[in-house]
Amino acid sequence: MKTIACLIFAIPSLLFGQASPVKDYPMRNIPKDDPRFQSVLQSLNSQRNHGNKEVITIIQHSSGSDYLARIGESPSIVLLKNVEGKWADNDQFQGTASPTGDLYEYSNVLGAKRTVRVFTMLREITPDELILRLKNGETFSINKGMTNVPCTTCEGRKTATINGKKTYCRTCSGQGVATVPQRVNVLWGVAVPIEPRP
Numbered sequence: 001m002k003t004i005a006c007l008i009f010a011i012p013s014l015l016f017g018q019a020s021p022v023k024d025y026p027m028r029n030i031p032k033d034d035p036r037f038q039s040v041l042q043s044l045n046s047q048r049n050h051g052n053k054e055v056i057t058i059i060q061h062s063s064g065s066d067y068l069a070r071i072g073e074s075p076s077i078v079l080l081k082n083v084e085g086k087w088a089d090n091d092q093f094q095g096t097a098s099p100t101g102d103l104y105e106y107s108n109v110l111g112a113k114r115t116v117r118v119f120t121m122l123r124e125i126t127p128d129e130l131i132l133r134l135k136n137g138e139t140f141s142i143n144k145g146m147t148n149v150p151c152t153t154c155e156g157r158k159t160a161t162i163n164g165k166k167t168y169c170r171t172c173s174g175q176g177v178a179t180v181p182q183r184v185n186v187l188w189g190v191a192v193p194i195e196p197r198p
């Protein structure tokens with residue numbers, strides 16, 4: 001895949017709906033104080049901050065930073081992990097939570113067993129936490145800059161045939177390419193040379 005980063009802003013056709021290519025972005029060789037590290041961290045955290053904030057209602061403390069809670073309008077109780085701060089029953093705050101896919105079983109006051117879904121609070125990741133989580137094999141998907149892909153309408157031919165007449169492709173304004181966000185899969189990765197910053 002060829003990234004023509006320096007030409008991006010000269011090309012007027014910004015087309016959405018075109019498939020976004022994904023490439024791996026290994027972080028192993030990038031030190032914490034490198035601008036590339038900071039840029040990845042910033043993208044990750046701004047993505048998280050733009051998640052839909054909802055009212056979270058504390059039902060009761062479970063253990064450590066885990067609380068039984070309700071998220072938004074949903075009547076279901078969930079186990080909410082990684083809650084910052086100390087909260088009392090019925091306290092409410094705004095936050096973004098996402099399901100972990102796990103289930104949690106507890107006994108209610110009557111001794112009956114209940115199984116609830118586990119959610120975790122999304123919050124800003126620190127540089128050290130990012131390194132640790134990458135080392136543990138986690139990957140993070142972010143948009144990093146833009147890239148050009150062949151126009152899917154004309155398949156890069158730049159031309160179209162309308163009413164039997166050959167004309168330029170309207171989708172890509174005859175450029176043959178579409179400019180799409182570059183999807184990047186941030187991972188710890190193997191010790192391979194890192195591409196220069198666009």
Ligand SMILES: [Zn+2]
Binds near residue numbers: 152156169172175176
């Ligand atoms: Zn086209």
